[in-house]
Amino acid sequence: MAHTTTHQHESNTKRIWYVFIILSVVTIFEVFLGIIRPEFLTHTHFLSMKLLNWIFIVLTLYKAYYIAWAFMHLEGESKGLRRGVVWTAIFLISYLMFILLTEGDYIYGVFKTSNVAWDF
Amino acid sequence: MEATVTKTATEGKTWGGGNEPLKASYGKLMMWFFILSDAITFSGFLAAYGFSRFKFVDSWPIADQVFNHFPFLHGVDAPMYYVAFMTFILIFSSVTMVLAVDAGHHMKKGKVTFFMFLTIVGGLIFVGSQAWEWKNFIQGEFGAVTTKGGNILQFVNQEGERVALSDIAVFQASERAQHTGNKGVWFTEEAALPTYTIDEVKAGFVANSSLLIRTQSLNENGEKTILTREESIQKLDKEAVGIVEGANLKHNEYGVPLFADFFFFITGFHGFHVFSGVVINIIIFFNVILGTYERRGSYEMVEKVGLYWHFVDLVWVFIFTFFYLV
Known part of the structure; x- marks a missing residue:
């Protein structure tokens, strides 16, 4: 018998519905923002990106946290497993993002300032 | 039965495999290995998308103007509503999946069956919606x-x-005829x-x-x-x-052709994950009905396939943000 059944599980149904409500509300809020696109958010820039896009990214990470912690039950796993999964992903992905986005921005500059015509 | 035994002759042997520092079974750990590597694959795709978008940052198509269809609302500009609907379907099927896992912990076969069934239905609706979205995208509307x-x-x-x-x-x-x-x-x-x-x-x-x-x-x-x-x-x-x-891999009436390429590739790869998730769910669903896990004394298989299913949902949350919102 797998050892997971040897200790008692209390029911998590309440927490599951709570997380569902959080995820739904955040999604509705995102769609709402995405449709109206308030001007003060699209015209304010933070670290060379629109504030609106930062809000979307932060809310996405917030949703990802709930999915991983509550649904994938990382909150109940041992610390070692949790850190092994989360930090590996975070470090590798931020590195990848940093390199590729910097490079993309550089190429944009090359296109823009080069003597080659792109619009003809 | 033997396949799920995790402690075969290792009990008490601290240096012979009897020690489980992560306190998770072999199968679950391997599922986590797979999920992590798959997560990094997907981030590779999304990072490549970001690269191309930054490269064409002043001419990238606006998602609101591309994905603005809704069933039965022909010609009505409905940006985002349909994707939001798809997101809900996927989140909800994640909820039913985790409810099935929860019922499995209490060895309630009937409840597990019911919630697995709902999960499968949700997955099918999602894949169908994606097909519809592809159809609109490929056909185009205005030219x-x-x-x-x-x-x-x-x-x-x-x-x-x-x-x-x-x-x-x-x-x-005009006398231009198609060359066959x-x-x-x-x-x-x-x-x-x-x-x-x-x-x-x-x-x-x-x-x-x-x-x-x-x-x-x-x-x-x-x-x-x-x-x-x-x-x-x-x-x-x-x-x-x-x-x-319309749009294909070479031409795209919405703007930069790369936009269509990434759309097909990333949502296609994700859709394939959903599809295989549905297939795996169906297999587990029948195992539940047949009483396999009841006899095994553990519904851990439901938990493992659940991990995969939540992962697919997790990836969609990111695709939703980076393809449709940002």
């Missing part, structure tokens, strides 16, 4: 004109609303000809004084630039060389 440089020119009226090619083009007699393999010397074929010729569109554009051209480039407000009437006529006359209807 556009491509320039020598490969840029896209779209048509709008004075209010800035899109105008379809069919409302612009005026019929002209059985007619030529070299047995080569060409792709299907567009509905209208570029000359028909040009003539129709000049005749209708309310039409303007919208280019790919974004202005400082993040909106697509609309040319004046004089600029429009000049640009169309000098630069337009062909018609684009």
Whole structure:
């Protein structure tokens, strides 16, 4: 018998519905923002990106946290497993993002300032 | 039974495999290994998307103007509603999945069966919705004109609303026939000809004084630039060389072709994950009905397939943000 059944599980149904409500509300809020696109958010820039896009990214990470912690039950796993999964992903992905986005921005500059015509 | 035994003859042997520092079974750990590597694969795709988007940062298509269809609301501009609906379906099927896992912990076979069934239905609705979205994207709605440089020119009226090619083009007699393999010397074929010729569109554009051209480039407000009437006529006359209807891997009436390429690749790869998730769910579903896990004394298999299913949902949350919102 797998050892997971040897200790008692209390029911998590309440927490599951709570997380569902959080995820739904955040999604509705995102769609709402995405449709109206308030001007003060699209015209304010933070670290060379629109504030609106930062809000979307932060809310996405917030949703990802709930999915991983509550649904994938990382909150109940041992610390070692949790850190092994989360930090590996975070470090590798931020590195990848940093390199590729910097490079993309550089190429944009090359296109823009080069003597080659792109619009003809 | 034997397949799930995790402690075969290792009990008490601290240095012989009896020690479980992560306190998780072999199967679950391997599922986590897979999920982590798959997560990094997906981030590779999304990072590549970000790369291309930054490269064309001032001419990337605006998602609100591309994905604005909703079933039974033909011709109504409904940005995002359908994707939001798909997101809900997927989140909800994640909820039913975790409810099935929860019921499994209490060895309630009936409840596990019911919730697994709902999860499968949710997954199928999602895959179907994605197919519908692809269909709209591939078919296109308005059509556009491509320039020598490969840029896209779209048509709008004075209010800035899109105008379809069919409302612009005026019929002209032309003898251009599609070249098929059985007619030529070299047995080569060409792709299907567009509905209208570029000359028909040009003539129709000049005749209708309310039409303007919208280019790919974004202005400082993040909106697509609309040319004046004089600029429009000049640009169309000098630069337009062909018609684009819908999208494929080479041409794309919404703008930069890379946008369509990434759309097909990333949502396709994700859709394939959903599809295989549904297949795996169905297998586990039948195992539950047959009582396999009841006899095994543990519903851990439901938990493992659940991990995969939540992961698919997790990936969609990111695709939703980076493809449709940002």
